[in-house]
Amino acid sequence: MGKLDMNKKIKRESILSTAFSIFTDKGVSKTSISEIVEKAGVAKGTFYLYFKDKYDLKNKLVSHQSSLIFKKALDALNENGKDKLEFEDRIIFIIDNIINQLSKNPRLLQFISKNLSWGIFKSAVTSLESDSDGEDEISFKYVYEKMLIENAPMVFDDPEMMLFIIVELVSSTIYSSILYKEPVEIQKLKPYLYRAVRMIIKNHEIEMKE
Amino acid sequence: MGKLDMNKKIKRESILSTAFSIFTDKGVSKTSISEIVEKAGVAKGTFYLYFKDKYDLKNKLVSHQSSLIFKKALDALNENGKDKLEFEDRIIFIIDNIINQLSKNPRLLQFISKNLSWGIFKSAVTSLESDSDGEDEISFKYVYEKMLIENAPMVFDDPEMMLFIIVELVSSTIYSSILYKEPVEIQKLKPYLYRAVRMIIKNHEIEMKE
Amino acid sequence: MGKLDMNKKIKRESILSTAFSIFTDKGVSKTSISEIVEKAGVAKGTFYLYFKDKYDLKNKLVSHQSSLIFKKALDALNENGKDKLEFEDRIIFIIDNIINQLSKNPRLLQFISKNLSWGIFKSAVTSLESDSDGEDEISFKYVYEKMLIENAPMVFDDPEMMLFIIVELVSSTIYSSILYKEPVEIQKLKPYLYRAVRMIIKNHEIEMKE
Amino acid sequence: MGKLDMNKKIKRESILSTAFSIFTDKGVSKTSISEIVEKAGVAKGTFYLYFKDKYDLKNKLVSHQSSLIFKKALDALNENGKDKLEFEDRIIFIIDNIINQLSKNPRLLQFISKNLSWGIFKSAVTSLESDSDGEDEISFKYVYEKMLIENAPMVFDDPEMMLFIIVELVSSTIYSSILYKEPVEIQKLKPYLYRAVRMIIKNHEIEMKE
């Protein structure tokens, strides 16, 4: 990579990381492009070389950050010997890992907030597969199929909906619990939440695969 | 109430109803105070006599509209003879009624959006009791206690958390389903959702009350 | 007119006269709204209370200034006893008066420039009749019909086209002559121009009216 | 011409032809240099190697295109046996040819617009004579003198002014007629216009040359 390309990458990265920092600090709508470029140390025009507008930038950040979280959780699962875990436990493991990540970084949770839901999940599943920037990104479609359809010892009644219900339930409850400790703090919520998740899974099981 | 008080009330009501109409039509952030007062037929300055800013107005509308929805659901429950229903079925009845209301009015769902969740629920429970505007508002605390604690034939393990989990699960999933038909339309989601709700309730039951 | 209305009028007039001054000084496209309001001593927002944008303002100025020029010429014609003049001479009188006005004010000529042509003439004829601001404006349609159709001692072959040709010829030649003295200064151009105009008129005459 | 000079020429020509295409398509002021260089396939900096700014480029195009139009008209005159035509008819022939060219290409008329008037005529006469790019350009001074002074069978009273008046009259009227069909379309205007031109010429004749 030439010196010039290097510089390009640096400018872009500078905008991304600065924006992420401000977005998580005070929210997207209250952040102006002027503030981003000023703190990033680049000219206003430079912003428009790399992003269409503030929301283009935001979407790229949300996608990227969400991917990183999933990836970390999946990596942890693999390291910790997923083979030893039952299917249900693998799901819980991933959820637990993600919750722990977000508990340590509530600003990040605030930012991706309700975006870490079916929308992002679905778009990830359908589009990230061939993302050229995708070194750090993960193919959710692949994971989803591997984990639920192929590797699972069960046949599920509408596995996509099951997943949808779980994702929404988890993302929605932890938001309130982590950020506002309402109605209880996250550690107290966990056992109830995981019990609910397990029941939802059980409820979708049809039969053992052979 | 004097004629002057009457007039005052009228201006305020005009702003409220006009704002609600525009908010549901095009969203809060794209609506300016100028547009609200213009369509409401009052002067700009008048706005500031009754509301601090646009978000003060928005919050009041969200609270009010959410209350109306709950109230309608509870009224329907009472009319349809709640005594004949089991506790679980009463919960499902209310959820179903609310979903039906929102299905017919997706704009309203969009507006109160994810606000029809624990935040509003909790604030309703703790503050609406003595709201002076509260003629149409309902005391959720009262209902909540009547329905869950007193009248329920069970003792629940942490009933507040159970309610929290249900509220978040329902509000989060129907948002996606009603507005974007993702992953399925609301009628297809319902049986799965209600099954999940029933399981969560069962999961919190401890023992029959005597 | 109340004090408030008075103030309103003053602001608007201030913008108009300031803009006219700058427009004639350095052209419309090189003038920014910022400069106008700054020199007019009003806030930027005030501009948008009275004008849609810079071109709305420009059009209003062109129309208004053009009308004033025509009106002055017609007034002079009436004062100087138009009854004594032949039809042809009346046309020349008006042209000469307008040329003299513009000679003394080349900036104004520059500004309304090629706008004082068939476009403005036609739109004046068709729309100014009922203009509510029209105290100072003149009804060109009325003048045109009175002068050419009714009062003229001739019947003309297509009087509208005759007028069109004359207006274009005059406005186009004097622009170059007054502003750049090319190919000759206006006083040297006049006799040739007027001879041409008279020939064009004669060329359209069909017969004496009875 | 070396390969490098060749390449240089190619970049310049590419900018010129691309700019002409965009200018006629959407107007000069709405066209940015970015768009020109992008579509021309050259770098932004390259633009400034050949042109001072957008208006330098525009002026060069207007001159060039106007010259081409005149040249075509003169070529047609020569091909069609100008010797057989009277002087007056030769002028009309040229005018008619130019009008026909522009009728078929109103975008071009819009572009050179009112520039196809005395300004360009004069600058052509005085400066194009020695233009180094002038292979395709024509020496108007030469033509003008040949046609009007030397070859004409008449002596004219101030031939330059006569020409000026004709050029302005024609360019000004056809602009409105071709582009807006106001007050009539070009075919209906022609007979009146040509009659006016003939009268202007006649009016400048002094006597037969011997």
Add this chain to the structure above:
DNA sequence: GATGAATGAGCGTTCATTCAT
């Protein structure tokens, strides 16, 4: 000569808020 990333002044426009009436 050619490039194109970077610049940053400047644009038109919006709009919440104020305050004299």
Add this chain to the structure above:
DNA sequence: AATGAATGAACGCTCATTCAT
């Protein structure tokens, strides 16, 4: 209480121009 003209900071965005490579 009610008004609405006036404000001006702040916005997103454009684009001609520069200059290191």
